[in-house]
Amino acid sequence: MEKIINISTGEMAVGSDNSIIRTVGIGSCIVIAFYDEENRVGAMSHSLLPTRKKTKNPKIFPDKTKKSAKYVDEVIELMIDEIVAMGGKKENLKAKLVGGAKMFKILSGDKHGIGYRNIEAANQKLAVLGVPIESEATGGTVGRMAELNLGNGVLNIETKM
C-alpha cells in the first residue's frame, strides 16, 4: 500500500519508498522535488516566496530564527538536511521544479511577478549547492498539481484548465 502525504502551501515532506507526496493549487508558488534514486529517498515542498524579507518593524514581526518551508532558499536547505538524515546522499540528488506561474496580468504590472522570482530563487540556490535540475514545468499562466512517487522518483503534474 502506498502512503499519500498531502502538503499545503508553506509545507514540505520527506519520505522513502512506498509513499507519494502530493500538493494541489500551485500558482505563483514553487514546488521543488528532490530524489535520490540510489537510496530511494526524496522530498517535496510548496513555497510561497523567494526569500525572507528583513522585517522593517521587528517588534511587530519578530525575525524567526527557524528556517521555514515558506521560503524557497530556506526550504531547499531544510529538505537536503532531512534527506541526508534519512540516509540519502546530497551528491545523488536531482531536483525538479513545478509552478511559478503568472496567474493574473494585473499583479506586478509588466514587471516579472512573484512566480518568475520564485523560479529564479530556486535556480540560484540549487546552482550554489551544486544540485542539478533534471526537469522543469514552470512559468505560464495555469495552476498545477504535483505528485512525487518516492518509489521511483517520478513526478506527475496535472492541470485543470
Next chain:
Amino acid sequence: MKNQLGKFEKDQLLEVVTVGAGNASSALSQMMEKRVNIEVPDAIVDDLENISSYIGDPDELITTILLKMSGEAPGFMLLMLPPQSALKLAGYLTKNYKKDVKILDEMDRSALREIGNIVTGNSITALSKFLNISIVQSIPEVVTDMMGSIVDSIVSEVGEETESVLVFRVNFSVEDHEIDGKLFFIFDPTSTEKILEITDDKLNK
C-alpha cells in the same frame, strides 16, 4: 498590526465591509432585476500560507474576478464564483449560455469583467465615502483555475511586505441559490491600521 484583532476592532472593520458589500449586492440586484441575499461578513487575520484553506478547497475549480485597489488603502477585491454560477452570470448578459467554463470565450469574460466593475465599483465607492479616503480600482481580470493557485498568487503579492493579511469574506446568492458567490476584500497590515485609525476617529467624535 497585531496578529489578532480585538473583538471591538473586528466589529468596527466588519461594519465597514458590510457597507461595501451592501452596495455591491444592490448593484448586482439592480442589474439582474433579481433578489440578492448577502450573509453577515466574517474576517480573519492569518499568515499568508493559511489564507487559501480559509477561503475553500484548494483544488476546487473557481472563476475569479480580481481587482486591485490602490490609493490610501491598497488591497485586493475578489469575486469568486463556482463554475456553474459563472456560466449563468455570463450567460445572463451575453444571452449565450455555455456548458463548461473551459469554453468561456472573450465575450463571456468581458461580461464577467463588467459585472466585476459594477459590483466592486459600487462597493469601493461606498467604502471610500464612508472612510473619506481615496481608493482607486484597477481594471478587472477574470481567471478560472484551482482556488489554491489563485489565492496563493494574490496573497504572495501582499507577502512581499508582510507575514500576515486581513481577509473579509461575504457570501452572497442570487434568488434561492440560483447563483452563489463570495466576495473577498484583502488588506495588508498598513491598510488595516489606516482603516482602524479612521474608524476610531469617527467613533470618538
